[in-house]
Amino acid sequence: MKSMEKNGLLISIVQSVYLIDFGRKKLASEVSNSEGRIALMRGLSTALDVFNEVHDNASNDLEMVILAEHAFITEELRYSVEPMVASSLSAALASFDDALRVLVTVQNPTAYQNAETSWPRHRKYRHHNMPKDAFHIAAASHITRLRNTLRTPGINNTERQVYAQRVKNMSAAQNAYLALQKKALSCGGQD
Amino acid sequence: MEHKIMTMDEKFAMFQKIWALEDAGQKEEAQKFWMQIPMPAYLAKWCKEKVGVDFLLHNGFNLAEANEEYGKEWLTH
Numbered sequence: 001m002k003s004m005e006k007n008g009l010l011i012s013i014v015q016s017v018y019l020i021d022f023g024r025k026k027l028a029s030e031v032s033n034s035e036g037r038i039a040l041m042r043g044l045s046t047a048l049d050v051f052n053e054v055h056d057n058a059s060n061d062l063e064m065v066i067l068a069e070h071a072f073i074t075e076e077l078r079y080s081v082e083p084m085v086a087s088s089l090s091a092a093l094a095s096f097d098d099a100l101r102v103l104v105t106v107q108n109p110t111a112y113q114n115a116e117t118s119w120p121r122h123r124k125y126r127h128h129n130m131p132k133d134a135f136h137i138a139a140a141s142h143i144t145r146l147r148n149t150l151r152t153p154g155i156n157n158t159e160r161q162v163y164a165q166r167v168k169n170m171s172a173a174q175n176a177y178l179a180l181q182k183k184a185l186s187c188g189g190q191d
Numbered sequence: 192m193e194h195k196i197m198t199m200d201e202k203f204a205m206f207q208k209i210w211a212l213e214d215a216g217q218k219e220e221a222q223k224f225w226m227q228i229p230m231p232a233y234l235a236k237w238c239k240e241k242v243g244v245d246f247l248l249h250n251g252f253n254l255a256e257a258n259e260e261y262g263k264e265w266l267t268h
Contacts, residue, residue, distance in 0.1 A: 010242055011250060015225060018234055019206070026199060035203050042210060067241055074237050 001061045009057070012050045013068050017075045019043030024079050044158040047072070051165040058172040062103055062135075062180075065173040069142065069166065070096045092142055098134035106135070106180045109187035116185055127174075130181040139174045143167055194229065194253035202228055229253040232260035239266060 001009070023040025027033055054061075054068045070093060077089040106112045119131040127136045146167045150160060197205070205228050212221035230238075235257035238247050244266050247254060257265060 007246070007250070010246060011222075014230070014234060014238060018228075018231055021231055021234070022199075022202060022206070026203065029199065039203065039206060042206075070241060071234075071237060074233070078233065 001057050001064065006061065006064065009050070009053055009064060010067070012046070012053070013071050016043055016046040016050050017071050019046060020072075021075050021078070041156075041158060044156075044162055048158065048162050048165060051162060051169055055165065055169045055172055058169060059176045059179075062173055062176055063100065065169055066096050066099050066103070066138075068169070072166075088145060092138075092145060095134065095138035095141060099138040102134040103177075106177070106184050109184045112181070112184040113187075128178055130178055130185070133181075135177045136174060139170045139177070143170045146170070194227070194255045196255045196259065197229055226251045227253055229256040232257040236261065236265075 019039060020043035023036050023038075023043050026036030026039055028036070051068065054064055058065050073089050073092050073096070077086060077093070080086040080089055105115060115133075116131055119125055119133070123129075125132050130136075146163050149155070150163050150167070155163070205224055209221045209224045212218070212224070230252050235247060235252070235254050238252075247266065254266070
């Protein structure tokens with residue numbers, strides 16, 4: 001993704017997060033709830049556009065997929081009241097930090113080939129024969145988390161669409177990451 | 192331009208202007224108003240840590256809430 005497009009998408013991610021955040025704060029603070037609801041719905045609608053755009057660029061910008069999730073989870077964590085949910089969201093943030101680290105390593109064939117030698121060959125530790133590393137672990141856990149959220153009663157249609165799109169984004173990201181792994185491990189050790 | 196802190200009502204009034212511009216297809220104009228709304232402090236901190244200080248400075252975000260919460264030197268420390 002070109003630098004200006006990337007900057008534009010990052011701005012959209014940040015702005016949709018803060019619109020959702022504003023909507024939640026307003027809902028919590030006012031009697032009538034109408035302004036908070038308007039802001040929240042507008043934020044969710046913007047978020048859907050953002051996640052659609054992230055999906056369209058997933059194959060060439062995996063960092064953006066992770067950053068989008070990281071930003072939204074950071075906001076969700078601030079409003080989670082149940083300890084188990086908060087714990088799950090905190091774990092998601094930590095695992096996405098790990099995913100960002102390995103995303104750097106996989107783009108260095110020598111480094112990734114060395115890292116791969118530490119990975120058991122048993123299929124339990126593999127994803128389509130590639131190491132089931134921090135990226136795959138983060139993505140798979142988050143897909144489960146998002147699907148569990150989709151089963152929550154009472155979420156509105158737009159929220160449902162946003163979560164469904166995020167599931168698609170994580171799946172697309174895993175496929176794109178698998179391609180990076182294969183590329184790194186098939187290179188002759190040159191950077 | 193000196194960015195200022197806003198009340199929730201002021202922010203909502205600004206958002207209403209932004210939405211009217213966006214719905215009319217005037218996205219660039221809408222962005223100018225967006226940059227006037229203070230970003231929540233935690234989100235500004237997230238941007239600094241995950242995207243970088245340049246992202247915050249070059250795009251002209253209103254960091255008044257972050258400056259108040261973290262101190263004026265927070266971006267460079």
